[in-house]
Amino acid sequence: MATYTTNGGIKKIATGDESGTWGTSTNTNFDIIDRLATGVGDITLSGTTHTLTTSDGTASDGQFHVLNLGGSPSGTNTITIAPNDTKRMYVIRNASGQTATLSQGSGANVSVLNGKTAMIFCDGAGTGAAVTDISSSFGALLASNNLSDLASAATALTNLGVTATAAELNYNDVTTLGTVQASKTVTADASGDVKFPDNEELRFGTSDDASIKHDASNTKFLHTGTGGLYIGANTLGLQNGAATESYFTATENGSAIIYYDNSNKLETSSTGVNITGTAVTDGVTVDGTLDIEEVYEKVHTDTSTSGTITFNTDQYAVLFYTANQSANRTINFANVNSNLGTGQSLTVAVVMTQGSSAYYLNAYQVDGSTVTPKWSGGSAPSGGNASGIDVYTFTIIKTASATFTVLASQTEFGT
16 A cells, blocks of 8 residues: 655555556656755735645645745735644745745744745644744854844844944945035044035024035025024134134123224223224214213315205214305204204304305204294394304204204304
8 A cells, every 4th residue: 555755745656556557646756756856836825824735645835845925915824834744844935915924833933024035944743843944044153253143134233233223224324434425424534524515504403493504605604593593602702714813702701892903993891882993973872971082073064155055964063164155045954853852952063154245044944944043142143244254053952853942153253
């Protein structure tokens, strides 16, 4: 009576058996041997389970040496290798789209991820049979090389003392030392320097509120957020590129200094501000006592001899007519109401050169509105002084909006 090999199911024909059918059985055995040795079987998976059977005396899927897994399983597919007392080695190529778990009994199983290949050993231990992935140790190196398992990236990285994952290492591609490049990790060069090419930015804040960059010509430190830009230091200085000339210096609990051409021009002190040189300003408001050692008032000269005079009170304090006047004139003091606060005043002078026929100021306006000055001595002048210089002085006091008291005097000077 015929028997069968334990692991391959090859039929062992007994002496005198199968008269007339021996050739058929032998051909089947050759097919089984072919599958066991080099056979590649396309295994179509579906659902979540599949049974891989080795049948005695019949060419079956369980006899293929290489299993090419395909099909459309609905999830992880558990492939049960039967019978559980058959010892086999399989090469598994999983192209099924799902994880394939190989099981033979209640012992260990092997899971082959989609797109991966493994060589497994089935121990055929019956109900307690186990499946082992023997290819997992194919990449093993000596412990002295600090790698225990090349097939396991996580284990290899751990043995090397690397905390980053393989995905992170692949993402953080390393660029040329010391130079920033897009989507690459930069390390300092041999001098410890990190360089940002033109138009590359160093950004700060969740919404990129601050940035530092250099274009082809300029370096820009920008803050676009809702808060402010603060720079802190015990001593803060701004200098030229060569660090040979100061623009600004500030010291904790001390002064702040502004320089011109490296020369101290404005410096704060415990009592206020010290200015070295001439201060040119369009206006000065003093809230306190004004201590003045010298005052130089601006004089504007004019050669006109007739017509209405416009005295721009915000541009000069003295108006000097150097040509002999030829007619009596109206004077309008402009830019007064907008520059004076109620309770403030200004004093100006008009100098008029007279010829043999003298003329005088006979009408007065403030910002285009007529005013009547209060004259020194009680009476308005009725003429000029021939062949002399008449000096008119006006003090304009703002008592309310567009309301003024004007104090005036006329003084004769010889030529």
